[in-house]
Amino acid sequence: MLQKIRAALSNYWGYDSFLPLQREAMDAVCNGRDSIVVLPTGGGKSLCFQVPAVTMPGLTIVVSPLISLMKDQVDALTDCGIAAMRIDSSMSPDERDNVISRINDRSLKLLYLSPERLLSDGFIDFLKKSQVSFIAIDEAHCVSMWGHDFRPEYRQLGGLKNIFPDITIAAYTATATEQVRKDIALQLKLKQPETLVGLFDRPNLVYKVRTRRSILNQVCAVIDRYKHESGVVYCIRRKDVDSLCAGLSAKGYSVAPYHAGMSDQDRKTNQELFINEKVNTIVATIAFGMGIDKSNVRYVVHTGMPKSLENYQQESGRAGRDRLEAECCLFYSPGDYGIWKGLMRDMPEHAQEIAMTKLNGIYSYCTGAICRHREISRYFGQDLEKDSCDACDVCLGELKCIKDAMVTAQKILSCIIRLEQRFGAAYTALVLTGSRDHRILDNQHDQLSTYALLSDYSKQIVHDWIEQLTAQGYIAKTGEYNVLSVTPKGWTVLKGNATPRLLQPKRKDSPELKLSKAAKDSWDGVDRGLFEALRAVRSRIAAEKSIPAYIVFGDAALRDMARRKPANLDEFLQVKGVGQAKCEQYGRTILDAIKNYHTNKNSNPHT
Numbered sequence: 001m002l003q004k005i006r007a008a009l010s011n012y013w014g015y016d017s018f019l020p021l022q023r024e025a026m027d028a029v030c031n032g033r034d035s036i037v038v039l040p041t042g043g044g045k046s047l048c049f050q051v052p053a054v055t056m057p058g059l060t061i062v063v064s065p066l067i068s069l070m071k072d073q074v075d076a077l078t079d080c081g082i083a084a085m086r087i088d089s090s091m092s093p094d095e096r097d098n099v100i101s102r103i104n105d106r107s108l109k110l111l112y113l114s115p116e117r118l119l120s121d122g123f124i125d126f127l128k129k130s131q132v133s134f135i136a137i138d139e140a141h142c143v144s145m146w147g148h149d150f151r152p153e154y155r156q157l158g159g160l161k162n163i164f165p166d167i168t169i170a171a172y173t174a175t176a177t178e179q180v181r182k183d184i185a186l187q188l189k190l191k192q193p194e195t196l197v198g199l200f201d202r203p204n205l206v207y208k209v210r211t212r213r214s215i216l217n218q219v220c221a222v223i224d225r226y227k228h229e230s231g232v233v234y235c236i237r238r239k240d241v242d243s244l245c246a247g248l249s250a251k252g253y254s255v256a257p258y259h260a261g262m263s264d265q266d267r268k269t270n271q272e273l274f275i276n277e278k279v280n281t282i283v284a285t286i287a288f289g290m291g292i293d294k295s296n297v298r299y300v301v302h303t304g305m306p307k308s309l310e311n312y313q314q315e316s317g318r319a320g321r322d323r324l325e326a327e328c329c330l331f332y333s334p335g336d337y338g339i340w341k342g343l344m345r346d347m348p349e350h351a352q353e354i355a356m357t358k359l360n361g362i363y364s365y366c367t368g369a370i371c372r373h374r375e376i377s378r379y380f381g382q383d384l385e386k387d388s389c390d391a392c393d394v395c396l397g398e399l400k401c402i403k404d405a406m407v408t409a410q411k412i413l414s415c416i417i418r419l420e421q422r423f424g425a426a427y428t429a430l431v432l433t434g435s436r437d438h439r440i441l442d443n444q445h446d447q448l449s450t451y452a453l454l455s456d457y458s459k460q461i462v463h464d465w466i467e468q469l470t471a472q473g474y475i476a477k478t479g480e481y482n483v484l485s486v487t488p489k490g491w492t493v494l495k496g497n498a499t500p501r502l503l504q505p506k507r508k509d510s511p512e513l514k515l516s517k518a519a520k521d522s523w524d525g526v527d528r529g530l531f532e533a534l535r536a537v538r539s540r541i542a543a544e545k546s547i548p549a550y551i552v553f554g555d556a557a558l559r560d561m562a563r564r565k566p567a568n569l570d571e572f573l574q575v576k577g578v579g580q581a582k583c584e585q586y587g588r589t590i591l592d593a594i595k596n597y598h599t600n601k602n603s604n605p606h607t
């Protein structure tokens with residue numbers, strides 16, 4: 001069986017090795033054992049069921065929650081030369097009949113449908129007479145009320161085991177919590193399932209956190225790092241989407257908005273413009289994302305702090321599904337904490353407690369000064385194996401530890417005491433930096449011995465340090481107005497017995513800023529000019545076939561082509577991500593494009 005699986009992986013997808021746990025997941029299905037596979041986004045879950053589906057004799061049923069996801073996967077499989085179809089409510093009776101006849105003549109390998117359709121009476125009877133290899137349940141966390149995306153229709157899948165007692169069921173999700181995992185097994189009534197849980201860290205994502213200042217300029221700086229590439233910018237409120245979008249358009253960026261206040265049609269149009277790469281950046285509320293399988297999203301920017309690390313991991317996780325480097329940049333303001341806290345005020349006590357714990361978790365992620373990958377992994381109960389992730393602002397050295405952290409912290413803590421522990425962070429930062437704000441003069445706080453002690457620094461940086469000291473437990477915030485007070489741990493600093501870590505962003509042009517390891521590896525040996533030329537060819541093919549560009553070839557395959565520069569079809573087949581069907585369909589066009597590129601380069605060596 002392993003041989004068959006390897007052959008299918010290479011012939012259809014053009015891959016010669018497995019990603020972590022893929023082989024085990026495929027084995028479970030082929031051996032007829034129920035399974036739950038938990039891998040992060042981009043972990044290669046789809047192949048875990050698609051490869052066995054093409055090697056097994058019958059039809060594989062794939063349950064999926066959204067038409068857009070089904071369409072994307074069916075298009076991708078078809079382009080790899082695999083017989084896959086979907087049935088959904090948007091299809092005409094003729095189209096549906098066509099699918100049924102393909103099942104009847106046993107020429108179909110994968111059928112995608114919604115849980116409602118699978119469990120409808122007529123369909124169950126029909127399937128009982130067909131040869132079903134196994135049932136794959138994609139986005140299986142939708143079955144659990146503990147998950148972030150519960151769907152009542154998914155609950156009905158609990159009946160499958162009674163209806164098809166002998167058919168293997170395999171469930172796939174990226175949701176990490178153990179509670180959800182257990183609930184999936186319970187709800188689906190899986191029989192002694194093989195549970196495979198991967199590592200949640202995604203080393204290709206570079207995490208960065210900055211305080212929000214001039215958000216338009218900050219967002220532009222990120223977009224400028226990824227010219228002509230795709231990205232998502234999340235805002236908390238609709239009106240922020242509209243104003244940021246207007247600001248970016250005025251500066252000439254290719255952007256479109258997406259939020260729940262727009263009509264369905266406008267939303268659909270903008271989503272398609274983004275997927276088909278007619279628009280580079282989508283500015284959206286979190287209403288945007290589910291059902292977007294676009295693999296080459298190179299950055300996800302948050303212009304405000306989300307309410308939990310779960311939310312952040314999910315939203316930022318839409319970057320870099322193709323496993324190539326991508327950037328997740330979070331701009332927060334200490335005020336975001338207050339906004340979320342205010343919104344949680346009316347929750348029932350228990351729910352509020354949970355929500356506040358989550359809020360504190362993301363806030364300490366923002367203000368803390370430890371490796372972001374480590375902090376996210378720990379939050380989900382795992383740890384990083386290596387000391388440095390080489391892929392976050394802390395480990396890449398974009399932030400530097402200030403040298404006189406103890407003295408600086410002592411100045412801040414003393415000021416809080418001089419202010420009788422009655423003021424918040426913003427006010428304290430103004431006093432420390434020597435502001436002439438009328439409130440300070442009215443309160444005669446310009447007379448304090450700690451007034452202007454940190455006047456060499458901006459008020460934003462001092463504010464950041466106050467937040468960092470809070471996250472590290474040296475300062476506490478209490479009451480509705482988040483009044484600062486010095487904790488017992490803070491007193492150890494005042495007595496000179498502890499040194500906190502205080503960070504400050506390095507200047508942008510610092511020569512020490514490094515590329516992440518993923519970026520270095522994925523561009524290694526790639527002719528960037530050729531990559532751009534191939535991107536243009538890919539767009540043309542995609543437009544002709546009316547499928548998204550990333551389905552024609554992923555960015556990873558395109559970079560491998562621009563690295564290997566194949567000169568004939570045999571060499572083209574060696575490219576990772578090029579199987580037989582892609583080679584037959586696009587081989588000639590790509591080889592010609594490579595040849596033309598070289599000819600032009602040789603005749604114009606300076607272009």
Ligand code: ADP
Nearest residue numbers: 015017018019041042043044045046047321322
């Ligand atoms: P998930 O569903 O877990 O988010 P996907 O199935 O979309 O992940 O796969 C993520 C990316 O990894 C895709 O671009 C896919 O082509 C690629 N991939 C999957 N399996 C392999 C493999 N064995 N070798 C190389 N790349 C792979």
